[in-house]
Amino acid sequence: MDRLGLNKNMKNNAFLLFILGTLLFPAMLCAQMEPEEIKLDTDQFQELFYESLLQKGIENYDKAVVALDKCIKIKPDDAAVYYELGKNYLALKDYNNAYTSFEKATKIDPKNKWYWVGMYDVSYETSNYNQAIMIINKLIEFDEKYKEDLTSLYIGTKQFDKALSLINELNETFGKTDRRDLYKSQILSEGKFQNMEASNLLEQIDKNPQEESNYISLIVLYSKNKEEEKAFEIVKKLEKAIPNSEWAQVTLFKNYLDVNDAPKAINAMNVVLASSKIDLKIKHRILNEFLIFTDKNPQYSADLEKAISYFANDATVNVAKEIGKFYHEKKQWVNASKYYEQALKKGSTDDIETNLLLLQAYTELKQFDLVAKKASVMVDTFPTQPQFYYYAGLGYNQLQQFKKAKDFLEMGMDYVVENKELEINFNIQLGEAHNGLGDFKKKDLFFAKANQLLKEKK
Template identity: 25%
Template structure:
């Protein structure tokens, strides 16, 4: 009886224990599921760090959750944490070796790590899972090439050919392998087979000519291209390749002739001609090609007189070649055709401001800022156009709009926007806001010389926080020595601090480096001389400043009072 009771209670305990395990498993499973969906939601909201933390919590509860390892690896890859991403992606593939996307993720991670040695086995797995997917066979062959396993790579391409049939991509890949193996004859034979197969197709001639150019055999390239032109007369792309070959032979006359022939061909569409001009612009030899590129761009506008892109590109080319007035004319023509392209307005405003065409920039700023209220760069240039014409309220609106829409990752523009707001708020007597804007600019870029100078100068005008002003002005002069504007600012900060002897040294440096008479520098020079007791010379400099100011349209009323009274007047 006692034994039976013991057995009974033992069975009961087992049953109870089992129920607790089942209850615990069910609870854990539910919690794991909740954590997984929580992580996905956090990821969707952009809370990457929080999503990773949630997935780590999940994996403490269930370290066999392949989906969690996969999602964690994806987040780590996005976060550029490649080492951990590789570990977790590999764990996912171990737990679920037949999941295609786990292996694809692991391959992407190794590519980013440039760990080419680890790639071929991954593509072996992907081929096992999806033997009908041709791209995995190509990926494996190319990975072997990157890993310098050239014979294996050749064999892999042979297998592709056996399984999927002949393909020009295989020929091109084999050509690269033969070149790397220093077997140029085999490389030439491979590409020649394309011409033999398709003698009326441009591709083979271009590939073989390009190969000869790689081998530094431009004469052979021209010979092939001549054969191509005989089969396909007037082909623009063969002409372009010939232009390259003649350039290699230093025969610029023939190179230019072929280039013009290609560009004149109706077989090259508008987009092709645009791409060609853009590539010529970005060529390191673009200075040598400048007249030809300019001429081709002009030809494009003649051929396509109703397409704003042609005129905008011509403007870009002229601007690159420092022909700003001519570039401006092309941008105006582009806007007449299509006024809805913000980048054209940005270029136009930038050029007008740099040319000192302030009235014209102002007129265009009104239009551009209204057309593109959410384009930060358009608003930024419009703001400067308004600021230069003392339309400070309009300038403020533009700079604040630019601030609202600028990408925070674009720190150079963000710095300039804050700095410009500092200038504008100061002009509107919003001094607290001005100081804050400058502080924001310097928090992003503490070495921004323009911000350092302007902030220091405006503090000196207000006789506020002069110690900080002196520190900033000193720093701007260290960062950019011999800048007369920065030297003048430092002289004026020292003046406001009562350090007139040191101020005199800096204003004289500024005048020496200026190279031309400056109204502001001469007036400051006179002010400093007066404080040092040199009244006669001070009045002389004031008179000189007045004469300069009258020719440049400055307000000389205060100077006249100083001269008449022979004393410094604020």
């Protein structure tokens, strides 16, 4: 190689060394300085982070935020710092900054469940339920138990169709809970969702015919909607699938009654009436059917008495009173009075209607001593009810205690208002009382008033 070429190569090599030296020197310098800087930054970061935890622990949330902001300047991509920042802002009720901080944490580390929980907490606390629904759907990816929260959120946002569908899914997967049952009752109080629920229950019955609760829920749903024929169709299905079910006895009772097999019908009825599972409306219907049967077959009256005893604690209907009215309409006064007496013993002694019906039954039976005694007591209890004065007057007139009759009738007349029928009866009884006392002028006067009122009534 010639000299010129050698010089040229030497010049080129020198240039390359200069360039490499220029590039490598800063890097070497940095490499020498970095460990100390990292140590310094790490120490400062840990100190600030510890300070933030300390301040949060003593509820100095503002100071904690300041310390965490300094942490971010050292490590701007640390998800844990943003999470802590979010918790402090949430404690300060600075919801916008809290949400933003939690959100930044999820962007840095989307696989950490607790960062999403922070966003959910802010959304729930600010009642931003639609936003909470979006976040909870993300949390469900971590843990399906968050579906319970989703149910509540659907209720809160009135998305009842989604709530009902989710409740049914959770009931099937995890079993029923009291809270979900409460939500379901709330949803089904709106009629438009009942068809959806009926369809779901029919589907569940087809999938699992041995699960009694689905039959019962559907029977109760149909009963509440007064779709009694549909309810009994489901009872028949239940009877075939689970013959030992207490609900199956409902159908058996009806079938035995239809073929006049009274002993088996009574046995089925007693099982139904004693059951805590069966709806009261179904029980009332069965009792009513047996009442009609007993009216035609009085030899089973003792069984009717036993059946009525099952309703002793029924707060919805005074069963004895209703049976009394049944016999009242048929003018079977002995039975009517017996059941009215039972109704009053149940604790409704101040029931005006029952007492008046009983007084009428006693009157029809010509038990005037009972009429007078009962009506006198009721006058003391209800001093402004004219009907009780009337029955007291009627009873004492029939017992020929005319002075007592007159006194009760005169007092009661003051309370007769816009009741022409009762006013006529008062005048007739006053005429009878004065006739018994020998005051014939007043007798004629009251009978004349009664006649005039009868003409006006026509």
